[in-house]
Amino acid sequence: MKHDFSCRNKTRNVYILSFHCATKKRGKFEEMAMAFSALLKRTSVINSAIGGFQASRAFASVAVGSDLISAASDVSLQRARSWDEGVSSKFATTPLTDIFKGKKVVIFGLPGAYTGVCSAQHVPSYNRNIDSFKMKGIDSVICVAVNDPYTINAWAEKLQAKEAIEFYGDFDGSFHKKLDLMIDLSAALLGPRSHRWSAYVDDGKIKALNIEKAPSEFDVSSGDVILQQI
Amino acid sequence: MAPIAVGDVIPDGTLAYFDDQDQLQSVSVHTLAAGKKVVLFAVPGAFTPTCSMKHVPGFIEKADELKSKGVEEILCVSVNDPFVMKAWAKTYPDNKHVKFLADGSGTYTKSLGVELDLSDKGLGIRSRRFALLVEDLKVKAANIESGGEFTVSSADDILKAL
Numbered sequence: 001m002k003h004d005f006s007c008r009n010k011t012r013n014v015y016i017l018s019f020h021c022a023t024k025k026r027g028k029f030e031e032m033a034m035a036f037s038a039l040l041k042r043t044s045v046i047n048s049a050i051g052g053f054q055a056s057r058a059f060a061s062v063a064v065g066s067d068l069i070s071a072a073s074d075v076s077l078q079r080a081r082s083w084d085e086g087v088s089s090k091f092a093t094t095p096l097t098d099i100f101k102g103k104k105v106v107i108f109g110l111p112g113a114y115t116g117v118c119s120a121q122h123v124p125s126y127n128r129n130i131d132s133f134k135m136k137g138i139d140s141v142i143c144v145a146v147n148d149p150y151t152i153n154a155w156a157e158k159l160q161a162k163e164a165i166e167f168y169g170d171f172d173g174s175f176h177k178k179l180d181l182m183i184d185l186s187a188a189l190l191g192p193r194s195h196r197w198s199a200y201v202d203d204g205k206i207k208a209l210n211i212e213k214a215p216s217e218f219d220v221s222s223g224d225v226i227l228q229q230i
Numbered sequence: 231m232a233p234i235a236v237g238d239v240i241p242d243g244t245l246a247y248f249d250d251q252d253q254l255q256s257v258s259v260h261t262l263a264a265g266k267k268v269v270l271f272a273v274p275g276a277f278t279p280t281c282s283m284k285h286v287p288g289f290i291e292k293a294d295e296l297k298s299k300g301v302e303e304i305l306c307v308s309v310n311d312p313f314v315m316k317a318w319a320k321t322y323p324d325n326k327h328v329k330f331l332a333d334g335s336g337t338y339t340k341s342l343g344v345e346l347d348l349s350d351k352g353l354g355i356r357s358r359r360f361a362l363l364v365e366d367l368k369v370k371a372a373n374i375e376s377g378g379e380f381t382v383s384s385a386d387d388i389l390k391a392l
Binding site: 086114148150151154158169172186 | 246254256275276277278279310311312313314316317318332334335349350351352353354
């Protein structure tokens with residue numbers, strides 16, 4: 001049995017949604033309805049973001065002025081490491097407080113290690129600006145992605161970026177889930193990943209937040225842009 | 231579910247890889263393996279030591295010998311995305327025959343009943359280390375480690391089964 005839900009909002013011309021439901025199961029309908037209304041919420045948020053010209057998208061669970069540490073209070077990230085380093089550190093993780101408390105941090109997130117824009121443009125835009133960041137008083141520049149810390153480590157070494165940038169893995173997406181910055185990239189065979197985004201965080205408070213409209217884009221989240229926002 | 235065993239028909243599934251022209255390809259396991267002798271081995275993770283320094287090199291070194299015994303495909307599978315698998319494969323420039331295939335969401339690993347929870351190591355759900363000898367989709371040898379250790383799943387062990 002096929003159901004075709006289409007929502008075409010002609011006046012705003014933003015989204016066309018269609019769902020095909022192959023079963024009659026009630027649970028599936030409820031799931032669909034919830035997903036549909038969640039997407040509608042995002043649609044209206046996109047509309048208001050586009051309506052008023054903003055450099056960033058409006059939807060994440062945090063915004064400028066939020067406290068990043070309390071938004072994701074029980075989350076830890078895994079510092080990029082080789083396996084041996086993992087063993088000798090007993091696979092220790094780093095709580096967000098250690099990363100952000102009392103520091104001026106520039107952090108950027110990207111969909112995946114070894115993927116195109118991430119490797120060729122996003123990381124380099126921070127790597128080459130590191131001296132400028134330091135001159136503006138930034139304590140650390142952090143890159144985070146939904147990858148395991150060993151893959152991130154190998155990638156960071158390949159990009160020769162480990163000296164300038166601290167790389168962290170959010171292997172189960174718990175950090176990005178708390179910030180509502182996850183996106184399903186199964187169509188690109190990546191599975192659940194993070195949006196492409198950047199933020200300037202001072203003692204845990206978000207001072208600037210930039211989220212690309214689509215992860216394939218590379219515009220507001222670059223190192224050059226956030227350098228101007230500090 | 232019980233892990234794959236000798237006598238089973240391997241399930242079909244889709245794995246991904248980047249071809250020589252850097253195009254993303256999906257391949258069905260049955261298409262790759264039907265009517266042939268293939269070796270399918272899995273590692274818990276790209277860029278982790280036993281996988282990188284012992285398990286994979288063993289199959290790369292013994293590839294010619296495996297081929298001389300009639301093995302047509304040597305497939306390395308891991309729960310990683312195809313970008314990572316491609317980058318990892320590049321760290322083995324001498325590799326001629328081993329294909330690195332991505333089971334990004336772990337679906338195929340689950341269908342074989344060999345998932346391994348490595349969340350405490352920051353890896354999430356991965357595959358147990360194993361090596362299978364499969365002839366025309368039927369499993370002839372199943373050397374499955376209980377976790378990530380490296381005792382029964384080497385290329386030498388598969389050669390003994392041929």
